[in-house]
Amino acid sequence: MLRIFRKNKNKPGAVQDVQLRPAEQSGLDPLEQRLEDTRRQLGKRLGALLTGRSSIDEDLLDEIETTLITSDIGVQAALEIVENLRAGISNRVITEPKQVLPAVQAELFELIEPCEQFLAVDEGKKPFVIFMVGVNGAGKTTTIGKLAQRFKEDGLSVMLAAGDTFRAAAVEQLKSWGERNDIPVVAQNTGADSAAVIFDALQSAKARNIDVLIADTAGRLHTQHNLMEELKKINRVMGRIDPEAPHETMLVVDAGTGQNAVNQAREFNQAVGLTGITITKLDGTARGGVLFGIAHELGIPIRFIGVGEAAKDLRPFDAGSFVNAILPID
Amino acid sequence: MFENLTERLSRTVQQLRGKGRLTEDGIRETLREVRIALLEADVALPVVQTFISAVREKALGQEILKSLTPGQAMVKLVHDELVKIMGVENEALDLKAQPPVAVLMAGLQGSGKTTTTAKLARRLIEQEKKRVMVVSCDIYRPAAIEQLKTLAGQVGAVFQPSTVSQKPADIAREAVAEARRQMCDVLLVDSAGRLHVDEEMMAEIREVHAAINPHETLFVVDAMTGQDAANTASAFNDALPLTGIVLTKTDGDARGGAALSVRHITGKPVKFLGSGEKTDALQPFHPERVASRILGMGDVLSLVEEVHRKVDHQEAEKLVKKIRRGRGFDLEDFKSQMEQMQNMGGLGSLVDKLPGMSNLPDQVKSQVDDRQTRQMIAIINSMTPHERRFPDVIRGSRKKRIAMGSGTQIQAVNRLLKQHSQMQRMMKKMGKGGMAKMMRKVGNLQGQLPPGKLPGGKMPF
Ligand SMILES: Nc1nc2c(ncn2[C@@H]2O[C@H](COP(=O)(O)OP(=O)(O)OP(=O)(O)O)[C@@H](O)[C@H]2O)c(=O)[nH]1
Ligand SMILES: Nc1nc2c(ncn2[C@@H]2O[C@H](COP(=O)(O)OP(=O)(O)OP(=O)(O)O)[C@@H](O)[C@H]2O)c(=O)[nH]1
Ligand SMILES: [Mg+2]
Ligand SMILES: [Mg+2]
Numbered sequence: 001m002l003r004i005f006r007k008n009k010n011k012p013g014a015v016q017d018v019q020l021r022p023a024e025q026s027g028l029d030p031l032e033q034r035l036e037d038t039r040r041q042l043g044k045r046l047g048a049l050l051t052g053r054s055s056i057d058e059d060l061l062d063e064i065e066t067t068l069i070t071s072d073i074g075v076q077a078a079l080e081i082v083e084n085l086r087a088g089i090s091n092r093v094i095t096e097p098k099q100v101l102p103a104v105q106a107e108l109f110e111l112i113e114p115c116e117q118f119l120a121v122d123e124g125k126k127p128f129v130i131f132m133v134g135v136n137g138a139g140k141t142t143t144i145g146k147l148a149q150r151f152k153e154d155g156l157s158v159m160l161a162a163g164d165t166f167r168a169a170a171v172e173q174l175k176s177w178g179e180r181n182d183i184p185v186v187a188q189n190t191g192a193d194s195a196a197v198i199f200d201a202l203q204s205a206k207a208r209n210i211d212v213l214i215a216d217t218a219g220r221l222h223t224q225h226n227l228m229e230e231l232k233k234i235n236r237v238m239g240r241i242d243p244e245a246p247h248e249t250m251l252v253v254d255a256g257t258g259q260n261a262v263n264q265a266r267e268f269n270q271a272v273g274l275t276g277i278t279i280t281k282l283d284g285t286a287r288g289g290v291l292f293g294i295a296h297e298l299g300i301p302i303r304f305i306g307v308g309e310a311a312k313d314l315r316p317f318d319a320g321s322f323v324n325a326i327l328p329i330d
Numbered sequence: 331m332f333e334n335l336t337e338r339l340s341r342t343v344q345q346l347r348g349k350g351r352l353t354e355d356g357i358r359e360t361l362r363e364v365r366i367a368l369l370e371a372d373v374a375l376p377v378v379q380t381f382i383s384a385v386r387e388k389a390l391g392q393e394i395l396k397s398l399t400p401g402q403a404m405v406k407l408v409h410d411e412l413v414k415i416m417g418v419e420n421e422a423l424d425l426k427a428q429p430p431v432a433v434l435m436a437g438l439q440g441s442g443k444t445t446t447t448a449k450l451a452r453r454l455i456e457q458e459k460k461r462v463m464v465v466s467c468d469i470y471r472p473a474a475i476e477q478l479k480t481l482a483g484q485v486g487a488v489f490q491p492s493t494v495s496q497k498p499a500d501i502a503r504e505a506v507a508e509a510r511r512q513m514c515d516v517l518l519v520d521s522a523g524r525l526h527v528d529e530e531m532m533a534e535i536r537e538v539h540a541a542i543n544p545h546e547t548l549f550v551v552d553a554m555t556g557q558d559a560a561n562t563a564s565a566f567n568d569a570l571p572l573t574g575i576v577l578t579k580t581d582g583d584a585r586g587g588a589a590l591s592v593r594h595i596t597g598k599p600v601k602f603l604g605s606g607e608k609t610d611a612l613q614p615f616h617p618e619r620v621a622s623r624i625l626g627m628g629d630v631l632s633l634v635e636e637v638h639r640k641v642d643h644q645e646a647e648k649l650v651k652k653i654r655r656g657r658g659f660d661l662e663d664f665k666s667q668m669e670q671m672q673n674m675g676g677l678g679s680l681v682d683k684l685p686g687m688s689n690l691p692d693q694v695k696s697q698v699d700d701r702q703t704r705q706m707i708a709i710i711n712s713m714t715p716h717e718r719r720f721p722d723v724i725r726g727s728r729k730k731r732i733a734m735g736s737g738t739q740i741q742a743v744n745r746l747l748k749q750h751s752q753m754q755r756m757m758k759k760m761g762k763g764g765m766a767k768m769m770r771k772v773g774n775l776q777g778q779l780p781p782g783k784l785p786g787g788k789m790p791f
Contacts, residue, residue, distance in 0.1 A: 037527075066375060069369060069375050070375050070557045070560075072556040072557050072558070074370070075366055075370055076366075076370075135579070136440070136442070136607065137439070137440025137441065137442060137552070137579075139439075139440065145472075167477075167607070168476075168478075168480035168481050168484075169473040169474075169476040169479075169480055170477075172472070172473035172476045172477075173471070173472045173473040173476075175473075176473055177472060190480075219607075221579065221581060221582035222582070222583075223582050223583050224581075226702060254440065254552075254554075255558075256438065256552070256554075256555050256556060256558045256562075257552075257554045257555065257556055258372030258554060258555060258556025258557065258588070259370060259371075259372055259556065259585065260554040260556075260583065260585070261556075281438075281439060281440075283527075284438070284525040284526065284527055284561075284562070285526070285527060285558055285561040285562070286556070286558035286561075287558075290556065309439070309471070
């Protein structure tokens with residue numbers, strides 16, 4: 001039996017241990033406005049090159065190249081796309097300025113659409129184990145907090161495992177998310193063995209018939225061999241209790257990251273076999289174009305986007321609106 | 331870090347070096363390559379554009395085309411332009427003010443502000459013998475204050491408590507008073523991560539700044555940042571009178587173009603590099619060296635400096651002599667080397683800085699990681715002096731004894747022996763070149779120069 005992750009209900013949690021940011025306190029959602037503003041600005045620049053022109057000129061192609069490069073799509077990809085466009089124009093497949101942007105969007109969409117795959121929690125697996133990995137500060141712990149709240153709202157029982165036993169106050173941070181959502185957190189002290197904590201949590205989740213277990217891990221750079229080995233070990237240890245666990249291994253990527261995100265995805269995938277990606281911090285001006293490179297090379301499903309620091313700020317990944325934010329049509 | 335840009339540019343530049351004559355087409359083609367290389371290294375597009383047009387202007391102007399060695403001249407041009415962006419010498423933290431000198435940390439979410447606060451505190455306490463207070467104005471992120479408190483305890487800084495019900499500006503203001511009362515030399519103020527487009531949060535940090543008028547305001551930025559570095563750097567620079575930049579997470583394989591972007595856009599110097607999660611992983615940033623490194627000359631100077639500070643010179647000298655005399659590199663040497671490398675934050679960070687060493691197989695680099703290193707040292711400790719000197723004698727029952735003595739498995743002993751013989755081979759190769767020379771240099775420098783005071787700018791060898 002599969003349950004598709006439902007859309008967010010925007011329920012603000014009762015938060016005592018931290019302050020709500022001003023934007024969250026005000027009740028209105030300036031986020032939507034902000035996301036819209038960023039998109040609009042780019043759209044305007046491109047739009048200005050379309051209006052009142054009857055032929056496709058170099059300025060437009062340059063602006064497209066610039067818009068793509070500044071989205072972090074990667075310079076080679078951007079050059080290639082513009083080359084294709086030129087070919088299309090000289091073949092007279094594209095003849096009018098207004099055909100240009102949709103043509104590029106279509107190309108981008110085609111690349112990323114196959115990765116739009118919602119995370120389906122298989123309720124036959126008890127617990128359904130989600131293993132969160134990623135580089136330092138990407139947003140793993142916060143994303144866990146957001147996921148936990150949403151699963152709970154979906155009527156699933158959730159447990160968290162404080163697998164980050166390294167960073168100062170990482171355990172407290174996760175516990176605080178647990179308390180907010182009234183969700184049990186299995187933890188030991190800082191310095192404990194991460195695999196042991198997660199093993200305990202899995203055992204306890206099984207015993208308590210929990211639906212979803214989400215395991216946090218310490219941030220690590222994909223170049224740190226020993227820490228990547230540690231992730232493999234955690235995987236093996238989980239496998240002793242449930243050979244199918246983890247059911248989802250999710251890489252968390254910061255949208256602000258440049259081309260390094262492709263290395264991250266490659267290395268984490270090689271170490272623990274990624275099944276999903278969440279891209280965080282899309283509420284700024286970073287557009288996360290590097291996902292195209294990851295999609296192209298690895299084709300890993302993209303599950304969610306993070307658009308803020310509150311529990312509600314998580315959305316299922318939508319290829320169409322993602323593409324329209326990379327290269328907006330006004 | 332920086333390797334890929336280095337490789338790319340050095341390839342282009344190498345091609346140029348071979349060329350006797352440089353045509354206008356040649357210059358154009360080279361600049362195209364440089365543009366792509368910089369973009370691939372995540373340098374922000376506007377910065378790349380400025381850079382390229384500056385180089386083009388000069389290249390097409392008189393000098394290059396007339397020069398007898400245009401390849402060299404072109405290399406110099408690119409190098410000089412990089413230096414021009416990055417600045418010439420390291421700019422240290424300016425603490426010349428009435429104590430307590432306040433330093434405010436600002437930046438995006440997760441960039442490394444809290445960790446860097448602790449690293450800076452440790453540095454000031456250990457190397458400059460300052461009395462340092464830290465305080466957190468992060469009332470938003472769960473357990474943020476707790477995080478700083480723990481770190482403060484680890485590095486021996488005075489921790490000024492704060493609570494989430496206080497206003498950040500009030501927290502900062504009170505901390506200044508408290509630092510004065512407790513006779514602290516420096517007050518480091520950590521702040522919550524914020525997006526440059528969040529107007530209320532940007533207003534809040536401006537308020538904090540106004541409340542304490544810090545002597546230094548550091549923008550903390552992740553070395554993995556891509557094109558968005560341009561937007562964020564300019565917004566933070568507009569909102570706050572920044573005095574410097576800290577580039578974090580340089581220990582990975584990011585190409586580090588953000589350093590160029592942020593420096594160029596803000597006009598403020600990169601003062602430190604964060605190179606690990608531990609509180610000692612912070613280095614002063616030397617821009618001139620980075621320009622050389624980007625062009626493939628290796629950051630030998632900062633390596634020498636670091637080695638100089640941390641290596642036991644007698645040990646180093648002994649090792650060098652041995653290698654020079656062509657004698658074997660035994661397990662005792664291996665152990666002392668591992669201990670020294672541990673002191674320096676692992677082989678990875680060492681290898682990173684040596685010219686031409688980025689080609690060392692990852693496998694070799696990664697073999698010396700922390701936990702493993704500790705285990706390996708334990709294994710060697712369980713050997714007899716004879717075994718250490720002549721590892722070949724270590725067979726069956728000896729292996730078992732050593733494994734038991736060190737609380738490890740026979741496989742671990744085997745692995746160690748294999749790695750040692752690999753290292754031995756590597757040392758042999760380097761015997762005449764890099765490592766031995768470097769170690770000797772360190773030996774020579776001893777007593778001549780105070781640590782950290784090497785003449786900047788020139789490559790020592
Ligand atoms: N604006 C914004 N901030 C986010 C988002 N997701 C996470 N953050 C913030 O990013 C910072 C780091 O988030 P964490 O969840 O602690 O990141 P992490 O990957 O667990 O970090 P480590 O465990 O230290 O590696 C925090 O300040 C979060 O509030 C997002 O979608 N948007
Ligand atoms: N590898 C590496 N990790 C680092 C470095 N500096 C910080 N980190 C890690 O990056 C993550 C985020 O660091 P923090 O200091 O919590 O970042 P912050 O800017 O205070 O985050 P917020 O307060 O949430 O905005 C942690 O996991 C740190 O251990 C560095 O130089 N190298
Ligand atoms: Mg975390
Ligand atoms: Mg912080």
